[in-house]
Amino acid sequence: MTSSISPDKPQEEALNQALQRPYQHGFVTDIESESLPPGLDESTIRAISRIKKEPEFLLNWRLAALKRWQGMTLPEWARLQIAPIDLQALSYYSAPKSLKDKPKSLDDVDPKLLETYEKLGVPLHERAKLAGVAVDAVFDSVSVGTTFRQQLADVGVIFCSFSHAVQNHPELVEKYLGSVVPQSDNYYAALNSAVFSDGSFVYIPKGVKCPMELSSYFRINAQGTGQFERTLIIAEEGSEVSYLEGCTAPQRDENQLHAAVVELIAHDDAYIKYSTVQNWYPGDENGVGGIYNFVTKRGLAAGKRSRIAWTQIETGSAITWKYPSCVLRGDDSSGEFYSIAVSNHRQQADTGTKMIHIGKNTTSRIVSKGISAGHAQNSYRGLVRINTGAEGAQNHTQCDSLLIGGHCGAHTFPYVDTARSDAMVEHEATTTRISEERLFYCQQRGIDPEEATSLIVGGFCQAVLEELPMEFALEAKALLAVSLEGAVG
Amino acid sequence: MTTTPVLQVRDLRVEIGERTVLQSVSLDVQPGSLVVLMGANGSGKSTLGMALAGHPSYHVTAGQALLNGKDLVQLPAHERARAGFFLSFQSPPDIPGVKNNLFIRTALNAVRESRDETPLDAFDFLNSAKQGAKELGMPAAMLGRPVNEGFSGGERKRNELLQLTLLQPRVALLDEIDSGLDVDGVRAVVELVQRMRAQGTAFIVVSHYLQMIESLQPDQVLRLDQGRIAESGDLALARSIAETGFARAKA
Numbered sequence: 001m002t003s004s005i006s007p008d009k010p011q012e013e014a015l016n017q018a019l020q021r022p023y024q025h026g027f028v029t030d031i032e033s034e035s036l037p038p039g040l041d042e043s044t045i046r047a048i049s050r051i052k053k054e055p056e057f058l059l060n061w062r063l064a065a066l067k068r069w070q071g072m073t074l075p076e077w078a079r080l081q082i083a084p085i086d087l088q089a090l091s092y093y094s095a096p097k098s099l100k101d102k103p104k105s106l107d108d109v110d111p112k113l114l115e116t117y118e119k120l121g122v123p124l125h126e127r128a129k130l131a132g133v134a135v136d137a138v139f140d141s142v143s144v145g146t147t148f149r150q151q152l153a154d155v156g157v158i159f160c161s162f163s164h165a166v167q168n169h170p171e172l173v174e175k176y177l178g179s180v181v182p183q184s185d186n187y188y189a190a191l192n193s194a195v196f197s198d199g200s201f202v203y204i205p206k207g208v209k210c211p212m213e214l215s216s217y218f219r220i221n222a223q224g225t226g227q228f229e230r231t232l233i234i235a236e237e238g239s240e241v242s243y244l245e246g247c248t249a250p251q252r253d254e255n256q257l258h259a260a261v262v263e264l265i266a267h268d269d270a271y272i273k274y275s276t277v278q279n280w281y282p283g284d285e286n287g288v289g290g291i292y293n294f295v296t297k298r299g300l301a302a303g304k305r306s307r308i309a310w311t312q313i314e315t316g317s318a319i320t321w322k323y324p325s326c327v328l329r330g331d332d333s334s335g336e337f338y339s340i341a342v343s344n345h346r347q348q349a350d351t352g353t354k355m356i357h358i359g360k361n362t363t364s365r366i367v368s369k370g371i372s373a374g375h376a377q378n379s380y381r382g383l384v385r386i387n388t389g390a391e392g393a394q395n396h397t398q399c400d401s402l403l404i405g406g407h408c409g410a411h412t413f414p415y416v417d418t419a420r421s422d423a424m425v426e427h428e429a430t431t432t433r434i435s436e437e438r439l440f441y442c443q444q445r446g447i448d449p450e451e452a453t454s455l456i457v458g459g460f461c462q463a464v465l466e467e468l469p470m471e472f473a474l475e476a477k478a479l480l481a482v483s484l485e486g487a488v489g
Numbered sequence: 490m491t492t493t494p495v496l497q498v499r500d501l502r503v504e505i506g507e508r509t510v511l512q513s514v515s516l517d518v519q520p521g522s523l524v525v526l527m528g529a530n531g532s533g534k535s536t537l538g539m540a541l542a543g544h545p546s547y548h549v550t551a552g553q554a555l556l557n558g559k560d561l562v563q564l565p566a567h568e569r570a571r572a573g574f575f576l577s578f579q580s581p582p583d584i585p586g587v588k589n590n591l592f593i594r595t596a597l598n599a600v601r602e603s604r605d606e607t608p609l610d611a612f613d614f615l616n617s618a619k620q621g622a623k624e625l626g627m628p629a630a631m632l633g634r635p636v637n638e639g640f641s642g643g644e645r646k647r648n649e650l651l652q653l654t655l656l657q658p659r660v661a662l663l664d665e666i667d668s669g670l671d672v673d674g675v676r677a678v679v680e681l682v683q684r685m686r687a688q689g690t691a692f693i694v695v696s697h698y699l700q701m702i703e704s705l706q707p708d709q710v711l712r713l714d715q716g717r718i719a720e721s722g723d724l725a726l727a728r729s730i731a732e733t734g735f736a737r738a739k740a
Contacts, residue, residue, distance in 0.1 A: 459586025
């Protein structure tokens with residue numbers, strides 16, 4: 001099910017002009033960083049663990065992961081063209097220097113850091129309060145400050161940096177770390193398990209509905225560093241949480257690697273909603289630079305009637321390679337995946353989801369909207385697996401692609417693997433382009449082609465945008481408009 | 490009458506692909522006046538609308554179309570709309586997922602901005618849109634539905650009229666606005682057109698529907714044939730065409 005479309009004369013020239021707009025978050029914060037020298041071996045792992053004063057179990061866990069990773073080879077199955085990455089040339093730890101003695105509160109944080117967040121529009125200070133959002137901002141490898149920790153603590157919610165959790169809640173970390181994404185899961189997950197430096201940790205106790213949206217903004221800053229965060233969210237019986245993740249990175253000529261691991265665990269009747277807006281630097285119009293975004297995200301719907309929903313807006317990165325997945329182990333559990341993936345210029349996106357039905361009467365729903373412009377390639381890759389015991393399993397997949405211009409491609413790879421004849425698995429797929437008639441109609445009413453494109457794309461994505469938390473939906477819409485500004489002339 | 494025409498079309502020649510559809514068309518339209526354009530299928534009526542509006546497949550290879558002295562032919566499609574040219578589509582397309590009120594407000598504000606007027610916020614817009622919808626016998630709920638998606642033929646036409654009344658163009662070309670409309674709809678067209686004419690908007694109306702043409706009280710009736718204006722007259726011409734058809738005129 002692969003389709004691409006031949007060049008279209010009237011719009012070609014305008015298109016070419018239009019597809020050139022600069023990345024808006026491409027500034028570098030000038031603060032001194034303290035980094036480990038490039039390279040990766042056992043001593044690197046020991047150094048990371050020592051700097052972070054980690055307990056024994058974690059050091060051993062990291063060392064075991066390194067061993068597994070050393071025995072693995074780079075995966076090559078995705079429909080991606082990847083320039084070789086020299087993993088020995090990367091530095092595996094980078095902390096802004098002024099944070100060496102850890103800030104006690106936001107007031108102690110280097111104003112330049114906060115300024116960076118200002119530019120990114122991260123509501124760390126006042127805006128956080130106004131929006132009622134608790135933000136855990138990750139700046140390179142060290143978490144800068146966590147707002148609202150106290151208010152959350154009052155209801156028993158733990159929301160902190162991963163490092164903080166390691167120091168203060170080691171029993172939870174030890175119990176759940178790697179329980180959804182094992183070290184051996186894949187090459188980059190193994191690498192992350194060995195070298196991860198920080199990330200976010202969320203624990204929602206039994207019966208608690210988290211009183212606010214939790215939000216984490218990630219940003220890759222230091223040159224030549226990879227970012228390997230680790231996110232772990234645990235929702236106890238009957239609890240609920242909505243977690244937002246936003247990502248940007250500065251503009252550099254070399255490719256930077258981002259290999260994160262996210263693990264979610266939902267117990268009986270728990271609900272986890274995880275939303276991502278990813279706007280890493282995509283590289284320039286010739287495909288130079290940009291982030292390699294290789295992320296393993298998986299949720300375990302462990303309990304009965306538990307529910308996990310992934311929503312993602314992927315507009316950045318040179319290469320996006322991720323499949324937020326749900327393992328539906330509890331009876332009557334459900335998984336959802338709503339995705340908008342935009343690729344422009346020479347970006348490549350290979351993204352989708354896996355829904356693994358194990359429990360009885362489990363349901364999953366997939367809505368994927370892929371948008372390609374310029375010379376970009378956009379692939380949806382999804383797996384729906386119905387195991388032998390998954391009596392009454394149901395899946396519905398809807399997968400739509402929108403092409404802008406004549407040099408891009410959209411591809412759909414839906415895999416279905418069912419061990420039961422009573423499973424209901426439905427798949428719908430469409431590929432369309434921004435039709436000249438719709439564009440002309442908008443123009444005839446006075447709307448210029450750029451705004452018309454953003455309107456039409458917004459409409460195309462509406463079903464996914466509706467799934468986003470309100471304040472995020474507005475941001476996502478703006479981001480879509482920015483990413484595709486001028487994609488049609 | 491010696492007022493300056495709001496629209497002056499001069500020797501317009503239009504090609505689609507290799508085919509010349511309009512050979513040479515000239516016409517003057519006075520502010521507030523109404524011209525009825527008739528002609529057999531394929532005579533070039535819709536082509537004139539598409540070419541004036543700037544559809545990318547319709548290539549103007551000669552001539553001019555001056556709207557208040559500005560040559561539309563030289564402008565991109567959205568600039569023509571902002572200059573005050575409105576085309577009501579024979580079959581308006583849908584735009585899935587885009588709410589009608591968002592679409593129309595975006596259009597209206599683009600036009601207002603080009604006239605140095607302040608943009609309308611969602612609230613003010615909704616009030617005037619609801620008022621306009623009511624006058625056209627259009628349920629307000631249609632403002633909240635995606636543009637033309639699942640609309641019947643008549644609903645799409647009413648939606649075109651709603652945009653016409655909100656955008657307040659200087660010249661509007663209505664391409665078979667009556668097709669798909671019920672009796673009330675046609676009556677609404679006549680009322681709207683006459684009201685807008687009184688405010689100075691000029692109309693070119695493509696139609697075969699004599700009863701509506703009579704109600705519109707046109708200033709001029711033109712018959713297009715093989716890409717040229719073959720005949721020019723008043724209501725009598727429309728009546729005679731309605732009575733005997735296009736074939737007789739050709740002879």
